[in-house]
Amino acid sequence: MYAVFYPPNFAAQVAAKQRPELRKRAFALVDGEPPAEVVITANQAARTAGAEAGMTKLQAEIIPGVAVVRRIPEDEVSALAVLHMVACMFSPRIESVENAPGTYALDIRGMNGLFGDEAQLANKLRQRIMAAGFLANVAVAQNFDAAVCLARGKNRVSVAPPGHEAYALRDLPLHVLNPTMEQAETFHAWGIRTCGQLAALAETDLISRVGQAGKRLHLLARGAAPHLMFPMEPSFEESLIERMELDFPVEMLEPLLFLLARMTDTLLERVKSKALAIALLRVVLHLDGGKQHKRIVRPALPLEDKPTLLKLLQLDLETHPPSAAILKLELSAQSAAPYRAQHGLFLPQAPEPGRLEILLARLRKLLGEERVGAVELKDDHRPNAFRMVPFATPPPKKSEEPSFSVATALRVCRPPQAVSVALVEHAPVRVFWEGQRYVVHEIAGPWRVSGQWWSEANWCREEWDVRLKAENAERVCRIAFDPRSRCWYVQGTYD
């Protein structure tokens, strides 16, 4: 059995509820981008005065005694939330009916013990909706669509006994079936005014004239249209949030971690009940003074392990501590399918994902955010152009790289160290570096390199490879001359 409640002229009801001054006046609601605003609905008084949907704002304004007000979608959203809440009190299985805002269908099977028979339930439902500030028609029927049509067509409460849907729909006008304009005109031309008259037509004849849409209308008119209910379910992701207000401001992180542990535990239980894991934790700390401190902990792989998650939270909050005492905390999570890996005895060694996350968080705390990770070369001509990326062990797989001879490594000076250079015929002959005097024993260059000439970040330099010799030291270095700053510096040492 289905109970359907239908608040007629929902948008107008919401407007009148939110703005009490409109209740005793004729008003029309307009919507759309100015200046092309059109009337979308009007209350009974305004309709009597001549206002109707589809009029332009200007046309509505010239009707005497009719106030033109703008529709506020936010009010309708909050009104829908109220109606949804009322529906939830009567049944756990609710479906929002398409093309009819504010209309909800409730599966009331097994609710007799709580609310009495169908008529009693329908009356109680209507009373509850009226207490919430809305007028609604309530209909109960065995067939979903029959209940919807009844609620749209009959005022107050109507109950169709099982098997008598066609009889209950018999006298209702055709518009409750929601036909298209074309279909309504056709039926009008045939002299068919009610659902009963439509149901009396032969189905095959109707299909041959109107098409397959006629079959559906015929089924609706007989109260026999099939419908698979899709109950609305609360979003699981939205439920993954925990809030806690503190009795007094907390400045230390340690007591906070006790609360975070409890909240993480609750979230994990919820997530695990759906065989999922936590992919992201978002902490919002409401601070003394009205500020908010937001942190996001995103493990490389979805985790189900509470100690690991808690340790990551702790390390992140220790690395980025809040600036003031904490008044309220909020912890929300994002779920994902847990990480599953088939380990093998003969696979190469790789860090365990959970432990690796904690290790990286500890290292970030020790060294800084940008100082830990894997390196990725940039597609750039500038020497040593790279970016740090988060380190995550890729699946252990042997890679067959072409084997070359061993490459000479350059140890880079970051930042480049300025040196004094003595020149003979534009080539360096002596270098003074770190308080030591080196003689240039061999030299190769200059290699002139430049890039990004099209932007402000353009650069150019002359690079030299030099073998430097001091009294007791010898090293091969790359030195460079920047023509803009007229400065010599050491880029690195070959080692």
Place this chain on the structure above:
Amino acid sequence: MSSAAAIRLQVEGSLAKRVPAALTLKTKQAPELFSTGISDVDAMLGGGIPRGSISEVAGTASTGKTSFALSTIAAITQSGAACAWVDVSDALSPESAAAANIVLKRLLWLRMSAERRLRVTDKPWPRLEQALKATDLLLQAGGFAAIVLDMSDVLPQHATRIPLSTWYRYRLSAEQARTAVVLLTQTPCANSCAALSLRSEPAHVRPFSSDGETALYEGQRYTLVRERNRNEGSMIHQKKPPMRAEWPAETLWSRVR
């Protein structure tokens, strides 16, 4: 059964619960070795650097320590394992790493120095302390096949002041985590904790230009001298390998040439 053997059995039996096989010599297992990617060096070391212990490479600047370490890490990352590079002076060149064929995704790079260094003689303690702590964390977490602790730019007077207990701790952790710790220094500092001690030296100098060609730095030849190898007494190394290996390293552009 002789009386000595009987007494030994009796003593071992009574101590069995506390010390298993108290009077029997433990047979030493041949260590697992990681190839260095340089055939001459591998031949000298009997297969490569040992896993689960500290290998120390000491030498002055431009003696090929970094090239050797990069080549070793390249061979390990290509086998599919993850490695870490603890960079005390933030001197690693990603281009050199890529040229050495390292799988960059499998290399965790930890960069220590954040502040501008004015002179090399400035006290490097904060960076060194960070590096030692980071290495400790890496070894405790486990899972890395090799960790390179690059202290090449740390002056000997500073590196030798690192307490021996640190190296002892590293040795035990490396053994448990089955990680090869490669230490790059200017002077040996891990002492007896290093299972393998190598000294790097420049080999004969290869001139920048020959036969009047345009001068070009094409590479260098280096020498690695094996000073100590704890594993050489194992049965598999019956034939004593050579003590010194010479190997070449080429610049990226000379490959193209």
